[in-house]
Amino acid sequence: MTSEPVTYPGYRFPAEIISYAVWLYHVFGLSFREVELILAERGVTVSHESIRQWCHKFGADFARKLRRRRPKPGDTWHLDEVFLRINGELHYLWRAVDQHGVVLDILVQGRRNAAAAKxxxxxxxxxxRYRPKRLITDGLRSYGVAHREILPEVKHRSSRHLNNRAENSHRPTRRRERQMQRFKSSKQAQHFLSSHAMIYGHFRPRRHLMTAAQYRRARAEAFRVWRQETCVQIAA
Incomplete structure (x- = not known):
């Protein structure tokens, strides 16, 4: 019996091509037209608008599957917020990472007051569904209010200098924001960044803490999980 590529219902391109396009877009910071060019070089003729639709639909789905597969987070959470200017209005991107730099979640909000923190x-x-042993935040007072009301039993350290891990995790977002010439709406920012944080992070282990052999094993495992969760396999 001959083998046939797996396809997604309603889509004429094989799952391998669609997942490859989503991977390129989120992992390497490429535009849709640049992904179109790479696929064209490989003999795949598809418009950048189709790639946009793939990334919008499948990016969120792939990220959701990867989120289910991630290990239990560390017990120290770093929280930080940075501003985003969307259509001339100021918004804030709230982000939480654990002590290993793994992004736990992000949320785009219009305020950074106590209600937004809670x-x-x-x-x-x-x-x-886990609770940390320690929270580390910057000096924003809203965190203190949320901590006292929601996680009073958790130790809380407020220090600008201890929160570099969360601040550094914003860098990929800033690069994509510039490349995309800013986000067009808070909904678009939330949708894209939720997918991007999970897919980008999945292929970005802490390489500086690994030997070459450990990194290659981690990379191989990341690809194995990606192929499994995106159903990129040959159907017998």
Whole structure:
């Protein structure tokens, strides 16, 4: 019996091509037209608009599957927020990472007051079903309010200098924001960044803490999980 490539219902291109396009877009910071060019060089003729639709639909689905596969987060959570200017209005990107630099969740909000902080805390706890032993934040007072009301039993350190891990995790977002010439809406920013944080992070282990052999094993495992979760396999 001959083998046939797996396809997604309603899509004429094989799953391997679609998942490859999504991978290129999120991992390497390429535009849709650049992904179109790479696929064209490989003999695949597809428009950048189709690639946009793939990344919008399948990017979120792949990220959701990867999120289910990630290990239990560390017990120290770093929380930080940075501003995003969307259509001339100021928004804030709230982000939480553990002590290993793994992104736990992100949330785009229009405020950074106590209500916004509590909303982010509740989202974190609902999505992870774990509670940390320690929280590290910057000096924003809103974190203190949310901590006292939602996680009073957790130790809380407020220090700008201890929170570099969360601040550094914003760098990929800033690069994509510039490349995309800013986000067009808070909904678009939330949708894209939720997918990007998970897919990009999946292929970015802490290489500086690994030997070459350890990194190659981690990379191979990342690809194995990606192929499994995107159903890129040959159907017998």
């Amino acid at each position: 909303r982010f805390f509740k989202r974190l706890l609902a999505g992870l």
